[in-house]
Amino acid sequence: MLKLGALVLCGGKSQRIGQNKAYLLKNNEPFIDIIVNKLLEIFEEVIVAVDKTQNYTQIIKHRVKIVEDSKSFFGPIEGLRQGLKVTENDYLFVCGCDMPNIKKECIEELASYVDGLWDCILPFVDKPQVLHGFYSTSLYRKIGANDYFSLKGLLRDAKVKYVSKFNCNIKESIININTKEDYENLVGGTNG
Numbered sequence: 001m002l003k004l005g006a007l008v009l010c011g012g013k014s015q016r017i018g019q020n021k022a023y024l025l026k027n028n029e030p031f032i033d034i035i036v037n038k039l040l041e042i043f044e045e046v047i048v049a050v051d052k053t054q055n056y057t058q059i060i061k062h063r064v065k066i067v068e069d070s071k072s073f074f075g076p077i078e079g080l081r082q083g084l085k086v087t088e089n090d091y092l093f094v095c096g097c098d099m100p101n102i103k104k105e106c107i108e109e110l111a112s113y114v115d116g117l118w119d120c121i122l123p124f125v126d127k128p129q130v131l132h133g134f135y136s137t138s139l140y141r142k143i144g145a146n147d148y149f150s151l152k153g154l155l156r157d158a159k160v161k162y163v164s165k166f167n168c169n170i171k172e173s174i175i176n177i178n179t180k181e182d183y184e185n186l187v188g189g190t191n192g
Contacts, residue, residue, distance in 0.1 A: 011075075049078075068082065
C-alpha cells in the first residue's frame with residue numbers, strides 16, 4: 001500500500017496581495033490553520049515548506065514538519081523539493097497556503113487515482129491545477145538532477161495523470177487567493 005502525506009507551500013512573496021497569505025483570515029481563522037487542520041484529518045504527516053522559518057512561528061503549534069527553502073527565488077519548485085526530501089511517504093498532496101476552501105472529499109477522490117504508476121496526479125479544471133495534486137517522492141531525484149525553475153518545467157518531464165471528472169466540488173477546492181479582490185470576494189468584505 002502506498003503511503004500518502006501532505007505538503008503546504010508557504011514560501012511565496014505575496015506581492016499582489018501585500019501581506020503573508022498564510023495569515024489571512026477566513027471566519028477569524030488564519031488560512032494556514034484551516035488548511036493544516038483539514039490535511040491532518042486525512043494525513044498523518046503534514047509538512048509546511050517556508051521561505052524563512054522565523055516568518056512562520058505561529059504554525060509551530062500544529063503537528064507538522066517545517067522545512068525551509070535552501071535556495072531563494074525558486075518558488076514552489078524549491079518548496080516541493082524540500083518537502084519531498086524529508087517525507088517518509090510515497091506521495092505528497094501539494095497545495096498552497098492560499099487555498100482555504102480546500103475540500104477533504106476532493107483530496108480523497110484524487111488520492112483514489114494514486115497507484116504508483118504516475119509521477120503526478122493533478123486535477124485538470126480549465127488547465128492543470130499544479131497546486132492541488134499528488135507528487136511522487138521519486139521526483140526529488142529528478143528535481144535535483146535538473147535545473148527546474150518551475151513546476152511546469154518539471155511536469156513536462158514527468159508522467160502526469162490528469163483527472164477532469166470529479167464527484168466533489170473541485171472548482172471550489174482549487175480556489176487560491178492571489179489579490180485583494182480575490183480575498184474580498186472570499187470573505188465578503190469582512191475579515192471572515
